[in-house]
Amino acid sequence: MIELSGVALDRAGRRVLSGLDLRLTERRIGVVGANGSGKSSFVRLLNGLLKPSEGTARVFGIDTTADPKAARRAVGFLFQNPDHQIVYPGVAEDLAFGLKNRDLPKREIAPRVDAALVRFGLAGFGERLVHELSGGERQLVALAGIMVLEPRLLVLDEPTTLLDLRNTRRVMAAVEAADTPVVMVTHDLALLEGFDRVLVFEAGRLVCDAPPRDALDAYRRIAGA
Numbered sequence: 001m002i003e004l005s006g007v008a009l010d011r012a013g014r015r016v017l018s019g020l021d022l023r024l025t026e027r028r029i030g031v032v033g034a035n036g037s038g039k040s041s042f043v044r045l046l047n048g049l050l051k052p053s054e055g056t057a058r059v060f061g062i063d064t065t066a067d068p069k070a071a072r073r074a075v076g077f078l079f080q081n082p083d084h085q086i087v088y089p090g091v092a093e094d095l096a097f098g099l100k101n102r103d104l105p106k107r108e109i110a111p112r113v114d115a116a117l118v119r120f121g122l123a124g125f126g127e128r129l130v131h132e133l134s135g136g137e138r139q140l141v142a143l144a145g146i147m148v149l150e151p152r153l154l155v156l157d158e159p160t161t162l163l164d165l166r167n168t169r170r171v172m173a174a175v176e177a178a179d180t181p182v183v184m185v186t187h188d189l190a191l192l193e194g195f196d197r198v199l200v201f202e203a204g205r206l207v208c209d210a211p212p213r214d215a216l217d218a219y220r221r222i223a224g225a
């Protein structure tokens with residue numbers, strides 16, 4: 001699914017990730033680490049938002065440097081703040097936007113948008129204005145907008161940081177129900193229970209790669225917590 005070989009990444013002339021050799025095939029992969037340790041940079045390598053300064057990053061066999069467009073199609077990316085993701089003022093309109101960009105025949109767009117709204121607990125929200133929704137509802141709209149495009153992998157970068165407990169549960173339940181493989185960055189360690197594999201970053205390096213319990217123990221040790 002994901003293959004990084006000899007990957008290093010520089011941002012603004014500074015090395016922020018190095019020594020990454022990884023093969024990821026699990027369905028649920030968590031990413032943790034201190035602020036600035038390189039988590040967001042790492043996940044941005046997975047859909048070609050950032051390109052390795054050294055080495056190669058492949059997703060489903062696609063080299064993200066050679067074909068960033070194909071990488072972006074294969075890998076959906078949910079940001080922490082849905083307002084950075086949602087383009088149109090109307091909910092249904094926003095979901096339709098991505099499908100129009102994919103040149104889907106017009107008659108197929110509305111049914112797919114409706115089905116996605118139902119699937120993500122947003123039935124009846126199609127005609128609502130995004131700015132009138134709660135933060136949790138907006139994050140669900142952003143998620144539905146990605147999933148309606150049927151990515152092969154979903155990357156989530158701190159998707160619940162701005163949400164209360166109830167909305168965190170709603171978003172996580174929607175992610176779980178989607179049944180698409182997930183790579184998720186989070187500071188909320190409890191969300192990683194049941195994940196298959198957790199990567200711990202520290203100062204731009206992968207310092208632990210293990211099942212959740214061992215990885216989170218290692219992270220707590222590193223953090224002195």
Ligand SMILES: Nc1ncnc2c1ncn2[C@@H]1O[C@H](COP(=O)(O)OP(=O)(O)OP(=O)(O)O)[C@@H](O)[C@H]1O
Nearest residue numbers: 011012016033034035036037038039040041042201
């Ligand atoms: N747009 C940017 N331009 C230059 N350097 C950046 C940029 N974004 C992040 N960095 C640097 O890259 C390093 C890793 O940042 P990154 O955002 O990947 O960390 P993170 O682990 O996701 O942090 P956080 O938990 O705070 O989100 C940091 O030193 C940061 O200052």
